[in-house]
Amino acid sequence: MREVLAGTVTCHTEEELARKLARGNPLRVKLGVDPSSADLHLGHAVQLRFLRRMQDLGHQAVLIIGEATAMVGDPSGKDKTRPQLSRDDVRRNADTYLAQAALVLDMERLEIVPNSRWFDGMGFMDAVRLGASMTVARMLERDTFATRYKRGAPIGIHEFIYPLMQARDSVEVRADMEIGGTDQTFNLLVGRDLMRDAGLEPQVCVTLPILTGLDGVQKMSKSLGNAIGLTDSPRDMFGKAMSVPDAQMAEWFHLVAGLAPERVDELLAGSAREAKGALARRVVELYHGSQAGQLAAEEFDRIFRDKGLPDDIPESDLPGELVGDDGVWVVKALTHLELAPSSSAARRLIREGGVRVDGEKVGDEQRRLERGANCLLQVGKRRFHRVRVP
RNA sequence: GGGGGAAUGCCCGAGUGGUUAAUGGGGACGGGCUGUAAACCCGUUGGCUUUGCCUACGCAGGUUCAAAUCCUGCUUCCCCCA
Numbered sequence: 001m002r003e004v005l006a007g008t009v010t011c012h013t014e015e016e017l018a019r020k021l022a023r024g025n026p027l028r029v030k031l032g033v034d035p036s037s038a039d040l041h042l043g044h045a046v047q048l049r050f051l052r053r054m055q056d057l058g059h060q061a062v063l064i065i066g067e068a069t070a071m072v073g074d075p076s077g078k079d080k081t082r083p084q085l086s087r088d089d090v091r092r093n094a095d096t097y098l099a100q101a102a103l104v105l106d107m108e109r110l111e112i113v114p115n116s117r118w119f120d121g122m123g124f125m126d127a128v129r130l131g132a133s134m135t136v137a138r139m140l141e142r143d144t145f146a147t148r149y150k151r152g153a154p155i156g157i158h159e160f161i162y163p164l165m166q167a168r169d170s171v172e173v174r175a176d177m178e179i180g181g182t183d184q185t186f187n188l189l190v191g192r193d194l195m196r197d198a199g200l201e202p203q204v205c206v207t208l209p210i211l212t213g214l215d216g217v218q219k220m221s222k223s224l225g226n227a228i229g230l231t232d233s234p235r236d237m238f239g240k241a242m243s244v245p246d247a248q249m250a251e252w253f254h255l256v257a258g259l260a261p262e263r264v265d266e267l268l269a270g271s272a273r274e275a276k277g278a279l280a281r282r283v284v285e286l287y288h289g290s291q292a293g294q295l296a297a298e299e300f301d302r303i304f305r306d307k308g309l310p311d312d313i314p315e316s317d318l319p320g321e322l323v324g325d326d327g328v329w330v331v332k333a334l335t336h337l338e339l340a341p342s343s344s345a346a347r348r349l350i351r352e353g354g355v356r357v358d359g360e361k362v363g364d365e366q367r368r369l370e371r372g373a374n375c376l377l378q379v380g381k382r383r384f385h386r387v388r389v390p
Numbered sequence: 391g392g393g394g395g396a397a398u399g400c401c402c403g404a405g406u407g408g409u410u411a412a413u414g415g416g417g418a419c420g421g422g423c424u425g426u427a428a429a430c431c432c433g434u435u436g437g438c439u440u441u442g443c444c445u446a447c448g449c450a451g452g453u454u455c456a457a458a459u460c461c462u463g464c465u466u467c468c469c470c471c472a
Contacts, residue, residue: 273425352420
């Protein structure tokens with residue numbers, strides 16, 4: 001029991017969990033994921049890691065791929081309506097999603113179920129019946145709906161359906177436990193109601209903490225640009241982890257590092273710089289192996305402490321059409337390489353002294369790279385690109 | 391079904407006929423400081439080979455020498471009444 005609940009926020013209810021565990025059968029632990037975006041980040045990993053722990057404790061993990069629900073869009077924690085995705089988007093996302101989940105879960109012992117399996121077959125009247133199991137008043141109790149309603153922001157009817165669909169999944173897979181972030185509490189609890197209605201023993205609902213993003217303020221989310229993706233390169237992971245605010249370190253250690261609590265206390269008691277280095281290294285190790293962690297740490301020191309160069313600077317040849325008699329205009333090179341979004345922006349960067357060629361600041365917006373040159377472009381402190389001019 | 395209000399740049403939000411890519415804040419980016427932290431300081435933040443030109447204030451038209459600002463229609467959202 002203690003092992004199961006370590007690191008969780010709430011559990012509805014602990015008594016029921018104890019009862020289920022006491023029977024000695026493996027629990028069916030459900031996690032629903034909406035492949036609304038293809039990339040998983042450390043925030044998702046908090047839940048995946050919990051699921052993995054349950055697997056290691058001998059329980060059956062059930063991963064629901066929300067093919068149907070993703071097309072509706074989960075209103076949780078959103079202050080506006082989410083876009084609805086097409087089936088193709090969803091399918092495509094689901095594949096990459098699973099590949100990334102494999103970084104954490106034991107895929108051999110994972111039950112993967114798309115919820116389109118039952119929703120595709122449902123008729124309109126079935127959906128109406130599903131709707132009858134919930135009241136508007138209860139929906140409006142929800143924080144996200146309440147605030148949106150009060151503020152006069154739109155709420156689509158389909159958004160009321162979402163929790164019911166998620167709950168229906170629990171009935172279909174006969175979940176013993178469903179896990180989710182704390183923002184999922186309501187959705188998880190609806191699952192209990194529907195299971196009871198269906199004559200099943202209600203699932204236990206376990207909520208997990210929501211990881212704060214790199215900005216230290218908002219929850220980690222790709223669209224907010226404050227996320228570390230599970231497939232980020234070791235260097236990016238390390239660098240991003242180093243930029244986590246100090247105040248967030250303890251949280252990150254607990255939620256993403258998976259280190260022994262004594263070790264965490266020890267690190268936090270020491271120098272902040274060292275502790276964060278250990279955290280960053282740990283993150284890389286988890287997803288790229290211990291050697292990568294070591295290398296990333298060394299490289300980081302070299303680039304940022306010793307102001308050196310990274311190992312693998314991307315290289316490319318500039319296309320011939322950019323080359324004039326006097327070579328390639330730096331501004332064009334920057335936009336072509338996507339080191340700047342537009343040539344106006346590239347000019348600005350030059351003006352601000354943020355562009356270097358072979359380590360030297362470019363002072364002239366008209367600066368060219370000579371024909372046949374092979375030089376190192378740098379934008380800001382961390383973006384490098386080596387180019388050959390034909 | 392009737393009445394009223396709103397729509398501005400990445401976001402929030404000023405601006406209600408004329409020195410204007412459009413006050414302010416947030417975010418982001420660049421520079422300085424540093425531990426790629428925080429705090430702080432400075433700068434930038436529509437596009438274009440940029441003394442200039444082009445495109446922008448929901449969409450489409452119109453009035454005017456001149457419109458984000460006025461008029462008409464449309465779209466979307468909100469509120470009140472039914």
